[in-house]
Amino acid sequence: MSKPFDAIVIGAGQAGPSLVGQLTGAGMKVLMVERKLFGGTCVNTGCMPTKTLVASAYAAHLARRASDFGILVGAEVGIDMKRVKQRADTVSYNARTGVEKWLRGMENCTVIEGHARFTAPHEIAIGSETYTAPRIFLNVGGRANIPDMPGxxxxxxxxxxxxxxxxxxxxxxxxxxxxxxxxxxxxxxxxxxxxxxxxxxxxxxxxxxxxxxxxxxxxxxxxxxxxxxxxxxxxxxxxxxxxxxxxxxxxxxxxxxxxxxxxxxxGRRPNTDDLALDKAGVALDERGFIKVDDHLATNVDGIWALGDCNGRGAFTHTAYNDYEIVAANLLDGENRKVSERIPGYALYIDPPLGRVGVTESQARASGRPILVSKRPMTRVGRAVERDETLGFMKVIADAETQKILGAAILGTSGDEAIHGILDTMNADVGYPQLKWSVPIHPTVSELIPTLLGDLKPA
Missing domain, CATH: 3.50.50.60 (FAD/NAD(P)-binding domain)
Structure with missing residues (x-):
């Protein structure tokens, strides 16, 4: 006999736990299913461990450059890789156990560790047990794509x-x-x-x-x-x-x-090939991603897909925003849409690349009249003081509406400084609003008004 719930959330990645918190807070009886590691990709194999490793690598790089800053250290910089790994493992472990403890402590939340497979549109099986709910949310993530290459x-x-x-x-x-x-x-x-x-x-x-x-x-x-x-x-x-x-x-x-x-x-591929989605009638695209509409609903009423498995974003922050969209629409009567999301992301090499909106190539291809400005990081006082002047800033704007279309900051703190532009785009105001701001000195962001002031037809 199936066990009934008000909602089932499959996958404890970035979107799942927060959604469970909202659903249980609204009085629903919720089943959370996780088949491997709580916290999903970000916590276990993505952002948190890799950026911890990046920080260790940066420390090694800076130690080798110590003399450039007038600091005298030993001739050799040693790497204790076991300690480096332990540090990353600890960061992941703390985050993972924190997520699990939070879920298991939620009132009205039942946590099951196991592999869920559909047996019907609103029924899943985990081992020999079956569970039903009128609302099912798929947050199953993705994994590394391994093409069929020779050898x-x-x-x-x-x-x-x-x-x-x-x-x-x-x-x-x-x-x-x-x-x-x-x-x-x-x-x-x-x-x-x-x-x-x-x-x-x-x-x-x-x-x-x-x-x-x-x-x-x-x-x-x-x-x-x-x-x-x-x-x-x-x-x-x-x-x-x-x-x-x-x-x-x-x-x-x-x-x-x-x-x-x-x-x-x-690249990455979605974890959708072993959920028996055909038993539920859930449609996939040619790459295996779950097809969703602008509200993240699938073609089957009462089933939603969030995070990496829906092909509408490949980042922790987009997965979390998926949760926000679904929760706002379902519980608060709002009409939030994925299409309203302004894409932003970063590449965490050193110096990092912060990106938002369209590229210059995409803006040119649109046929609209555009303005472009580009400045080297050598013009940024903070970068000079750090002796980290590689890279540049670039911004693209619509010549007619004066709205910022996109920007790139490849340079020290570029992943943080890009948020000034991202926030302006989200506020849906013209670039003059940001151009006349008074940023703090000395920061990387202080060059942004100057960058905007130099926008020219491209």
Whole structure:
């Protein structure tokens, strides 16, 4: 006999626990199902452990540069990778156990650890037990995408999850994929002391960004000794006495590179292939993402999809915003929409890239009259004082409406400074409002009014 609930939430990632809190607070009896680790990708294999590792790598990098600041330290900078890993593990563990404790302590919330599968549109099975609810929320996340490349099944490789288990520095890490995840690990392990090669099928890194951003990122990483193999049209793998031989078939350079370790960083795929969604009639797109409307509802009444599994955002903050949208519409009678969300994100190399809105290329392709301004980070006093002047700021605005369309800050604290522009865009006001603000000196953000004041037709 099925056990009834008012709502079932599958997946304790970024959106799930907060949604459970809202639903139980509204008096609903809720079942929370988590089959592996509470907290989801961000807490366990994404933001929290990786940014903890990035911080350790930055400390090593800064220690090597100590003399530039007049600080005298020993000649060698040692890396205790076991301690580095322990620190990241501790951060994840504390966050994970905190989420679990919060859920288990909620009134009206039943927590079950297990693998949920649909047996009907509003019924799931976990082991031999079945549960029903008129409202089901899918927050099942995603995992590393491993394309069927020649030789991939003949080698051992790392993903963004398994690489976190390393407690030693690889001799030579080959990163397959020149986008966000791959580049963060590439710089991180280079700073830990590994030889690093990035293999990218396309002609440039982070191809969704403007070409000047891609070029600057490439220059930054190459300056730290990271080898780049772009235009790798035919990537293949085979075992080698020293690890793995990666065929790259590039237009320039040796046809292959040998690494002690290989990290596969070629995008993500949703965890939707083992939920028996067909039994519920939930529609998927060609990539396996759950199709949702502007309110995050699926094609089946009473079933919603939030977070990475719906293809409408690939970040912790977009997953959390999915929860906010669903909760506001369901419980508060609002009409929040995903399409109203202004996209913003960051790439956590050093210096970081903060991004919001459209790129310059996208703005030009729209055919609308635009204004563009660009300033180097060498003009930022805070960057000069830190001796971290790599990168630049760029903003794009609509010439007619004076609304900011997008911006990029590739530079020290770029991930924080971008929020001044993001907030202006969310407020839906013209750039003159921000242009005449009086920012604090000395900060990275203080150059933004100057940047806006230099907007010119493009």
């Amino acid at each position: 991939i099944n003949d080698i051992e490789y790392l993903t963004n999850t398994s690489i976190l288990q390393l407690d030693e520095v690889p001799e030579h890490l080959v990163v397959v994929g020149g986008s966000y995840i791959g580049l963060e690990f590439a710089q991180m392990y280079r700073r830990f002391g590994a030889e690093v090669t990035v293999v990218e099928k396309g002609p440039r890194l982070v191809s969704r960004e403007d070409e000047d951003i891609s070029d600057a990122i490439k220059d930054i990483l190459e300056a730290e000794g990271i080898a780049m193999r772009l235009n790798a049209e035919c990537i293949s793998f085979k075992p080698h006495p020293n690890g793995v031989e990666v065929g790259v078939d590039c237009t320039n350079g040796a046809p292959s590179v040998v690494g002690s370790h290989v990290l596969m960083a070629i």
